[in-house]
Each structure stands twice: as structure tokens, then as C-alpha cells.
Amino acid sequence: MSKKGKRFQPRGGQMDVMRQVQKLQEEMLKTQEALSEETITVTAGGGAITVVMTGQQRVQSISIAPEVVDADDVAMLEDLVTAAVNEALQRSQELAAEQLGALTGGLRIPGLM
Numbered sequence: 001m002s003k004k005g006k007r008f009q010p011r012g013g014q015m016d017v018m019r020q021v022q023k024l025q026e027e028m029l030k031t032q033e034a035l036s037e038e039t040i041t042v043t044a045g046g047g048a049i050t051v052v053m054t055g056q057q058r059v060q061s062i063s064i065a066p067e068v069v070d071a072d073d074v075a076m077l078e079d080l081v082t083a084a085v086n087e088a089l090q091r092s093q094e095l096a097a098e099q100l101g102a103l104t105g106g107l108r109i110p111g112l113m
Helices: 012-037 074-104
Strands: 039-044 049-054 059-064
Touching (some): 012 049, 012 074, 039 074, 059 074
Antiparallel strands (some): 039 049
16 A cells, blocks of 8 residues: 555554543533633722623623713723723633643643633
8 A cells, every 4th residue: 555545543652642632632621611600700990890701701791880870971981891801801811821721731722821
């Protein structure tokens, strides 16, 4: 059979590596699923704004205290919401990096962290 006709057949150590990669993929999927159920709660403006975000960077809710809603100062409200969302996003990314990093031994894998 020519080289073109042969199929790659892993042997010994190659099979072990393939099994380890498959196990790592399974563990990463489980961790990513778990991250979708974990939440980060962040407040801004002394509790005026509350943002709840999952470990997969999905905003679950934004709460705004009625006393900070001022039609004459919309810019302040926008700034508070922006600050709270950005902090929640950063903390969510840190949580994901911590949990996924534990599986990869700190190896940064594009698209995962």
C-alpha cells in the first residue's frame, strides 16, 4: 500500500496522549458548564446598581435603585452601570481563568481563557 493509502494509527505513547487530551476536553466541558451556573454579583454607587453575571460572562440581571434614576443626570447612571458591568465582566473572566487554568496547568488555550 502506498503512503497515501495508509491511515494514521497511533501506537503506545501516542494513544496515551490522545486519551489524556480527550479526558482534558471532557473536564473542560464540565468546567465550562459549571461556570454557566456560577454567578458573580457586583455593586456600584454604594449599592445603587447591582449586576449579576455568570462565569461565562453572561449578564443575568441589572438592578437599579429608584433613587438614582434622575432624568437630569442620565450620564451618572450610565457611568454607574458601565462600571458595574465592567467589574462583573473582569471578575467573571478571572473566575473562568482560575477554574480552567487548574485543568490546563496554567497553559493558556486560545478561545478558552
